[in-house]
Amino acid sequence: MKSQQIRRWFYAIAPALLLSSLLAALSSQAVALGAPSVTFIVNSNNDANDGTCDVTHCSLREAINAANASAAVVDTITFNIGGGGTQTIAPTSALPAITDPATIDGTTQPGYAGAPLIELDGTNAGAGVNGLNISAENSTVKSLVINRFGGSGIVLTTGGGNVIVGSFIGTNVAGDADLGNGMDGIQIASGSGLNIIGGSRPAGPCVSPCNLISGNDDVGILISGGSGNLIRGNLVGTDVNGTSPLGNTFDGIGIVGSIHNMIGGPSKNVGNIIAFNGFHGVSVREDASTENQILSNSIYGNAQLGIDLGNDDVPTPNDDDDVDTGPNNNQNYPRIAWATSWDRRVRVTLDSAPNTTFLIQVFETQPCDRNRYGEGKKLIGSKNVTTNATGYVALTLKVKRFVKNRQITATATDPNYNTSEFSKCRRAS
Missing domain, CATH: 2.60.40.1930 (Macroglobulin (MG2) domain)
Incomplete structure (x- = not known):
């Protein structure tokens, strides 16, 4: 019964997603909930944590802790660091997991004009540490650069209905150099479902809702056990212009033990560019991985198959x-x-x-x-x-x-x- 409900939900909303922006959808949801919201403003790029987030000092670590403790249904974390422009936050240990629904909005940093300005640099965070761990449902990540973490850039677990847009995962701020994370770019795991990664993509460089997911040391986007996820309008394995190689080491997109996922969609403007990756463009592994649409994408220049059913590295015979x-x-x-x-x-x-x-x-x-x-x-x-x-x-x-x-x-x-x-x-x- 759960599988049927997921399928009905997924294919009922897919056409609507093509006709309306992701942000409008989220706004409508918030209005329907009538949810109070608290905004926490990150005003420092250091990693201090004195237990408070206020106008005197608020690091990203402090803002996440405050949002997790807030009674609001959905909190918002915004940025106003220094005089604006590009700012790098370099955590010295794992950031707190996001356990309560929150929007982390990099578009609020002064000077934002379509490309992300807030960089999370995981060089000093420790071995195997992920950039962002999100277990809360209905959370949103907008316009962050997440690179050089020992683990994955973003990991979605347990809760579903999350949105990731406008972010560069595994590259520098300019989107033209490999600063990959040690594992996957984005990992959807532990049954997290109904997530949206990207959206309709205009011609030209990758700007929101497009995500750039390149240079990572494992898979660009890994869906492991999650259902009903929409992956659309992203650049996976290229530079920000979608033309030069910045491949992920293994597959561009991997689907493992997962059902009812959509990679791309029925129209060209929601297709992903999946190119220059070290193995397959898209791999669908395990017998339980069924009913996964792979439509209208531009898949080319990958070292192995464009689409591989079975992860056996050879075409599956008819x-x-x-x-x-x-x-x-x-x-x-x-x-x-x-x-x-x-x-x-x-x-x-x-x-x-x-x-x-x-x-x-x-x-x-x-x-x-x-x-x-x-x-x-x-x-x-x-x-x-x-x-x-x-x-x-x-x-x-x-x-x-x-x-x-x-x-x-x-x-x-x-x-x-x-x-x-x-x-x-x-x-x-």
Whole structure:
């Protein structure tokens, strides 16, 4: 029953999230709750803790402690350090976990103009220490730079419904150099669900709600046991412009033992750029990881597969009638029969479950992986198709313009939101 409730909630709100800003949604929630709020202003970049947060002195450590102790439903931590501009906070030990709902708002630092100014530098925090540990539900992190912690940049546990926007996790303040955290960039663990990482992304450099999650020593974003999470509009493995490599050491995004997550979404403006990572672009591991949509992303330049179902480092072969189980039910991928650039047509076939409707997404890419399977750099077309009684369908798609001699690849997503790996490439004529 819980799984069904998560699925209904998740897919009911997804279209709305595409049409309204995350901040407006949060504001509406606060109004509906009628919740009092207390604001704690961080006015010092040192790590002192004398037990109070006031106009004389308030460190981030003191502000988190005060927010945790507050009786307000949702507290806000803002910043007004020095004369404004970039400020670095270097904790000398682990910061307190956020155990009561709070918004940590880096956009309030004077001089903020779209790029984060508040840096959390974990160099001196200790081995294995995470940047922020959030166990409270309905908390928000806005526009922080979190780097050089021995553990992960942000860890979400237990509570769900959290939002992370506009933050650089694993880079310098400029977003153009690797200052990675020792483990994951963002880790969603211990059943934390219904979290939102990012949002719709405008063209150009990564600005809020886009997050830059690059340079970390493990996975960029790891979802372990959480359900109903939305990961959209982020740059994972690139610099702030989404063009130069700052890859995470392992996968860009990893899903382990988790269901009903959405990586990207049905429209291009919520797709993530997932590139230059040391293993897979997106990996879906363990048989329990099903119904995970991977849609409209730009995935390219990763060392292994663009999408890997099973974390076995090789393409998962198609099977007759697609009756197997496994990560995302090992959904069969389509086949590209031909692609002609002069009239923008692509011929696609799919062998999968009989009498079933699938979403086919077609991508242009260059080059293919060494095994001749694709990654999908540029989404050029999408269409719903229905297989016949034998599980077969063939169609010719009219797509957006693509370049002769580039490679074409595709994915298939079933009605239960299981997305396949990328298909074998076909060179466009």
